[in-house]
Amino acid sequence: MRVIVATDIFGRTPAIEALADTLASQALVEIVDPYDGCPCNFKNEQEAYRHYTSVCGHDAYLERVIGGINGSREPCVLVGFSAGASVLWRAIAQGIPMLVEHCIGFYPGQIRHHLDLQPNCPTTLVFPCYEQSFDVERAAQVLSAHEQVVCYQSVYKHGFMNPASLHYSVVEARRFGDLLEDLEMLVDVAAFRRCLLAGR
Numbered sequence: 001m002r003v004i005v006a007t008d009i010f011g012r013t014p015a016i017e018a019l020a021d022t023l024a025s026q027a028l029v030e031i032v033d034p035y036d037g038c039p040c041n042f043k044n045e046q047e048a049y050r051h052y053t054s055v056c057g058h059d060a061y062l063e064r065v066i067g068g069i070n071g072s073r074e075p076c077v078l079v080g081f082s083a084g085a086s087v088l089w090r091a092i093a094q095g096i097p098m099l100v101e102h103c104i105g106f107y108p109g110q111i112r113h114h115l116d117l118q119p120n121c122p123t124t125l126v127f128p129c130y131e132q133s134f135d136v137e138r139a140a141q142v143l144s145a146h147e148q149v150v151c152y153q154s155v156y157k158h159g160f161m162n163p164a165s166l167h168y169s170v171v172e173a174r175r176f177g178d179l180l181e182d183l184e185m186l187v188d189v190a191a192f193r194r195c196l197l198a199g200r
Contacts, residue, residue: 001026001183002076004068006061006084007033009052010164011040015173019180026183027077032068034061034083045165052083058110062087069096077186078103081161085125086110093117102189106176107158109133115142122189124196125151126176128158128167152196 003023007016011033020029031037034056042048056064065087069076076099080088085105092103093114100121105111107127112134125143127136140151159165160172179185185192 001187002028002030002072002074003183003186004065004072004076004078005029005031006065006068006078006080006088007031008082008084008159008162009034009045009048010042010162011035011048012037013162013164015161015163019177022181023183028074030068030072032065032084034064042164045159048164058083058087062090066091066094066096069100072099075099075101077101077183079180079186080105080108082107082109082158086114089117089119089123089125090114092119092121092123095120101187102192104180104186104192106161107131109158111143112139115139118146119148121148123149124189124193125149126196127151127153128160129153129155131158150193152193 012031016031020031023029034052069091078088078100085108088103088105089108089111092100103121103123105125109131127140140153143149144151154172156169156172157167159167160169161176162168179195
């Protein structure tokens with residue numbers, strides 16, 4: 001089993017590395033980020049976004065993620081955050097090999113531009129309570145109409161899993177972290193979703 005983690009615009013943060021280290025005892029783990037693994041110590045989200053758009057951007061990041069998925073010769077689970085979650089959504093709608101057992105995306109803001117795509121694997125999307133750029137509840141409603149998609153809306157804001165974000169939540173990050181660190185839970189789509197709903 002392989003786990004592919006697509007980071008947000010902050011790239012390979014200590015939190016992402018810690019998640020990968022924990023999962024490494026249970027599966028092969030690959031981190032895909034916009035910066036080819038180069039660590040970036042951004043001061044804030046604005047600086048991270050400027051760097052992301054200047055050196056990578058959504059389409060180039062999508063190609064990196066597709067390359068990572070296509071390079072897997074074994075069943076895999078995809079986990080993405082923000083920009084990473086959005087490009088995972090685009091990737092699983094592009095006819096990639098049917099080795100993906102579960103795709104989990106946290107606060108995929110750019111998904112608002114791709115609501116009509118059809119994923120080819122079970123997909124669980126975790127939205128924040130609010131997004132300035134679009135109506136989260138409406139987007140979740142549209143996406144939930146897809147056969148393999150289940151949407152969950154957190155009570156926390158975009159970035160709650162990332163300690164570098166202004167909206168980081170220790171409580172929510174710990175709750176989801178416990179789920180993400182358990183490979184059996186990641187693979188068992190129904191159990192993962194039950195745990196999400198139980199935590200509401």
